[in-house]
Amino acid sequence: MKVTINDFLKMKQEGRKITMLTAYDYPFAQIVDEAGIDAILVGDSLAMVVQGLDNTLPVTMDEMIYHTKIVSRGAKNAMVIGDMPYLSYQISVEDAVRNAGRFIKEGEAHAVKIEGGREVAEKVEAMTKAEIPVMAHIGLTPQAIHRMGGYKVQGRTEEAAKTLLEDAKILQDAGAFSLILEAIPEGLAAQITKDLTIPTIGIGAGRYCNGQVLVIHDVLGLFERFVPKFVKRYANLKDDALKAVKQYKEEVEKGLFPGKEHSF
Numbered sequence: 265m266k267v268t269i270n271d272f273l274k275m276k277q278e279g280r281k282i283t284m285l286t287a288y289d290y291p292f293a294q295i296v297d298e299a300g301i302d303a304i305l306v307g308d309s310l311a312m313v314v315q316g317l318d319n320t321l322p323v324t325m326d327e328m329i330y331h332t333k334i335v336s337r338g339a340k341n342a343m344v345i346g347d348m349p350y351l352s353y354q355i356s357v358e359d360a361v362r363n364a365g366r367f368i369k370e371g372e373a374h375a376v377k378i379e380g381g382r383e384v385a386e387k388v389e390a391m392t393k394a395e396i397p398v399m400a401h402i403g404l405t406p407q408a409i410h411r412m413g414g415y416k417v418q419g420r421t422e423e424a425a426k427t428l429l430e431d432a433k434i435l436q437d438a439g440a441f442s443l444i445l446e447a448i449p450e451g452l453a454a455q456i457t458k459d460l461t462i463p464t465i466g467i468g469a470g471r472y473c474n475g476q477v478l479v480i481h482d483v484l485g486l487f488e489r490f491v492p493k494f495v496k497r498y499a500n501l502k503d504d505a506l507k508a509v510k511q512y513k514e515e516v517e518k519g520l521f522p523g524k525e526h527s528f
């Protein structure tokens with residue numbers, strides 16, 4: 265059964281944790297879906313882990329739509345959430361609704377995600393009115409890397425924590441169906457989670473959020489350039505893949521592959 269935004273709310277009410285991972289293509293979407301993960305985020309993190317870029321800013325709407333399309337084909341039950349890339353929603357409400365709509369119409373996503381606090385509330389409201397479920401995202405918002413001066417924990421001062429708490433409530437009132445909390449102190453995330461009726465999904469926000477999300481390349485050990493403290497690695501696929509490719513090379517060079525069983 266397809267996971268819906270109503271299930272998200274029900275899971276929070278029943279105290280069941282929501283599981284979420286990123287995926288950027290069909291085979292990974294199939295793995296995540298088969299494992300029973302509730303939601304797949306086609307994150308703009310693909311700029312870094314798939315495209316090899318330094319940050320998430322350059323990825324385009326067309327690239328995000330392409331990846332969302334191929335993820336949707338592999339996701340039978342998981343909710344698919346398209347991540348709105350930099351400048352696809354910042355300029356105007358009209359841009360925001362039109363681009364969010366592309367994720368639904370062309371990418372076959374069920375929802376979109378948007379970074380930012382009160383400054384994007386008007387857009388969240390307009391997208392929601394256009395029947396597009398919106399997941400909001402506050403704390404460390406990677407599209408603001410230049411303003412933040414790097415990937416730094418947010419909400420450490422009393423004032424910054426107060427702003428984040430207010431932003432969370434404003435986004436909920438604007439219609440967001442859930443909220444990502446990235447790289448903020450555990451106590452603040454717990455407070456936001458308690459104060460909201462919509463579920464919070466944490467990434468580097470401690471133990472008390474209603475769910476958790478990670479980048480799948482981090483989980484599987486496929487991205488080594490930068491490993492944040494909040495990541496737990498569950499596999500080392502880069503090492504396994506390297507070993508397999510080296511063995512293939514060696515066997516071709518030595519004439520061991522193909523064998524008789526691979527020949528017609």
Ligand code: KIV
Nearest residue numbers: 286307308309467479
């Ligand atoms: O782009 C992304 O993958 C994200 C998550 C890590 C929350 O925004």
